[in-house]
Amino acid sequence: MISMSVELKASVRDRVGKGAARELRREGLVPAVIYGEKKPPLAISVSYKDAFRKIHEGGFLSTVIDIEVDGKKHRVIPKDYHLEPVRDFLVHVDFLRVGKNTSLTVDLPVLFINEEKSPGIKKGGVLNVVRHTVEVTVPADNIPENLVVDLAGTDVGDSLHISAVTLPEGVVPTITDRDFTIATIAAPSALRSAEGEEAEEGAEEAEE
Template sequence: MAEIKTLAATVRSGTGKGAARSVRREGNIPGVIYGGGEAPTPITLNYREINKLIYAGHFLTTIFELDIDGKKERAIPRDYQLDVVRDTPMHVDFLRLKAGSRIKVAVPVHFLNQDVAPGIKRGGTVNIVLHAVDMLVPADNIPEAITIDLSTLDFNDTVHIKSIELAPNCTPVDKSNFTIVTIAPPPGGAAEAKRAPGKLCSAQAAESRHMLSS
C-alpha cells in the first residue's frame, strides 16, 4: 500500500484567478479538494512543502491525510500546474478518497535484477515499453509499484501484464495482454553475442593463414 503522508491546509474564501494570485503573493499555493459526493473545497497549501513533495517524485500516487483547519480529509493529488517559465507549483487538485471506492492511477513499474539477466550479461539491453501502468485500484489500498524480476530473461524474452501477479482488486484499465518490457539482443544479433571471445570466424581464419604464408 502506498505511504500515507500528512499535509496541512487551510480553507480559502476566494475563488478565481484574482484570489489565486493573492494566495501566491503570500508565498502559498492555491488548491482544491473535490469528489466523494461533497462540494469542492478551495484550499491554501504551503509553497515549500508542495514544491518539495512534487520534486521528490511519485506525487500523483501518494495518499495524503489533509488537515484542513482541523478537519481530516484523506485525498490523492489528481493534477498540478507548474509555471511555464520557472517550473514552480501554481495549483494542485486533490480527489477525496472514500472507503470502498476505486480510482484510476498510473502505478509506476520497478525492474529488479537486470544486471544478472542472461540476455543482459551477453550484451543485450532492457527495452522498457511502459514505465507506469494505468490501473483501477481501491482508494484505500493504492499499490506503490508493480515489481518485475528480470533475472531469468534472455534475448527476445518479453514480460506481458497478464504474467504479473498484481495487488488484490487492482486491474489494468487496458484489458489486453500488453507488453511492459523486453530484452533486445545487441546490434550484431544473438549469433554475435554467442561467439566465443577470441575465436575467429572462418573468413578471418583463412585470411590469417594467407598472411602467415606470404
C-alpha cells in the same frame, strides 16, 4: 510495497480569484480545492514548498494524502496540478476526496529487479522498456508504489507481458483485451550485426 499516505496542513480560503491567488503565492502558499464524494468543493491553501517538493519527488498523482484543514482531516488524492508554463511555478492543485470503498485509476511506475540474474543481460542483451508506467484500477486505500517486474531467468529475445507480473491484491490493468508487453530483452548491437552478416553470407551461398 503499498504507497504510504502523507500529510499536508491547509487553511480554508475565504477569497478566490487571480488577485487572491497572487497574494497567497506571495505568502508562500498555493491555492487548491478539495472536491468529490458528493460534497461541496472546499477552497483551501497549502504550503507552496511542501506541495512543490512532493510533486517533484514523483508519484504525486498516485499518493493518498491526509490534508488537515482547521483541525479536520480530509483523505484525498491529487487529481491534477497546474504549473505556470514559462517559469514552472505551481499555480493550483486539485484534490479528490477518497472514500472508504473508492477505486481509482492511476499510472503506476514499473520497477525492474534482478537484472544481475538475467542470462540475456549477462550476455550483453539490452532491457528495452516498452512501458515505464501501467494504468491500473486500484482501491484508494491500497495503492502500490510500483509494479515489480522480475528479470531473473530472462534471455535475449524474451518479452515480458503483464501476465508475468504478480499484481498486488485489487490491482487491475485498465487494458483487458490483450496481454500487453512491458519490456523485451533485445540482442546487443554487435550480436545483431553478426547475425545479419551470417544471414547475408547464407543468402549469397544459396545463390551460388
